[in-house]
Amino acid sequence: MNRIEPLTQEAFRPFGDVIEANEALENFDINYGYTRRFHNLADINVDAEFGKPIVSLFRSNPLPAPIKIERLERHPLSSQAFMPLGASPYLVVVAPAGELVEANIRVFLAQPGQGVNYFAGTWHHFCLALQADSLFLVIDRAGPGSNCDELLLDTPFTLDISGLV
Structure with missing residues (x-):
């Protein structure tokens, strides 16, 4: 497991990239000191094959526990x-990007206020909401070309989330 x-x-x-308001990252005051800008938090890369950035909202529903991981996707x-x-x-x-090696799959618990930016080609599961339906702001690519590969795992696994929810 x-x-x-x-x-x-x-x-x-x-x-x-982890997207978060982390004081250890580049940050500075703007708007006459009323706003703190946490600057340049993610390397957004969408211009291959004439792609353009788009902003969307995804609403993710929690999966039944224990969560079964059967497939991953990449862009x-x-x-x-x-x-x-x-x-x-x-x-x-x-x-990691490249040929999918199932032994290299990792699972992270993201806290509220922590976003992620997957590098191009990074294998990942779709958003896994835990406690309730969750809304995500998504920045990704629209444009020509095939930009979503999906693979079924040779060895699906389950995640015990009993201590997390």
Whole structure:
């Protein structure tokens, strides 16, 4: 069974960016000191094959527990960023870009206020809401070309979330 890890900048670096208001990242005051800008938090990459950035909302429903992970997807032409708009944690299941090696799948627990930006080609599961329907702001690519590959896992696995919800 895959261990669920806390989502941190360092642990997630091979897969993409963690989007969060983290004082350790570049930040500064704007708007006459009334606003703190956490700057340049994700490398949005959507321009391959004449792609353009789009902003969408995804509403994800929790899956029944224990959560069965049977497939992953990737977007070879672009990054894909997810920022939760609610106050519930969610799970992030990822594997490095390239040929999918199931032994390299990792699972992270993202807290409210933590988003992720998957690098182009990073394998990932769709959003895994935990406690309630969850709304995510999504920045990804629209344009020509095939930008979604999906693979069934040779060895599906389940995630015990009993201590998380």
